[in-house]
Amino acid sequence: MSLKYTTPRGNFFIDVRTSISPSAVRTLASLTDLRPIFEKRHQRWDITTQWRFSRAFRTEFAISNLTNDSFLDTWQGGRETSAAPSHELHPHLYANLDNLRLPLSDADPSRTAWIQ
Numbered sequence: 001m002s003l004k005y006t007t008p009r010g011n012f013f014i015d016v017r018t019s020i021s022p023s024a025v026r027t028l029a030s031l032t033d034l035r036p037i038f039e040k041r042h043q044r045w046d047i048t049t050q051w052r053f054s055r056a057f058r059t060e061f062a063i064s065n066l067t068n069d070s071f072l073d074t075w076q077g078g079r080e081t082s083a084a085p086s087h088e089l090h091p092h093l094y095a096n097l098d099n100l101r102l103p104l105s106d107a108d109p110s111r112t113a114w115i116q
Contacts, residue, residue, distance in 0.1 A: 013050040018043060026074060040073040055096065062090040 002017045023041040045066040052058035065087040073082040 011052050013048075015048040017046045017048075019046075037074050042069050042073060043067075044069045057096070058094050060090075060092040060094065062092075064088045064090070 001019075002015060004013070004015045006013045020043045021039070021041065024039055026037045026039045028036055046062070046064050047066055048060065048062045050058055050060045068087055073080070
């Protein structure tokens with residue numbers, strides 16, 4: 001499930017997503033262990049925001065697993081295990097190079113020396 005909002009001019013964007021996984025059998029019984037492994041129900045939240053501050057540049061922040069959901073809570077024969085939850089922040093800066101006006105290589109060399 002996702003909820004998105006963009007400002008009328010498109011300068012700000014936010015997207016909040018959640019995924020719900022019901023409890024289920026993760027592995028079936030095998031010859032060495034007849035007890036199947038069950039995965040617990042879990043819910044994960046992710047959020048992404050974008051801010052366009054000019055025609056050439058925009059920034060994006062994405063946070064994965066905002067609520068630190070332990071996505072591998074399992075149990076087998078009365079034993080419970082879980083993976084350590086973690087969340088991640090992914091910052092990005094995007095540049096639209098078509099809108100940038102950089103000096104050309106055939107221009108005055110004194111003005112383009114800083115590009116090299």
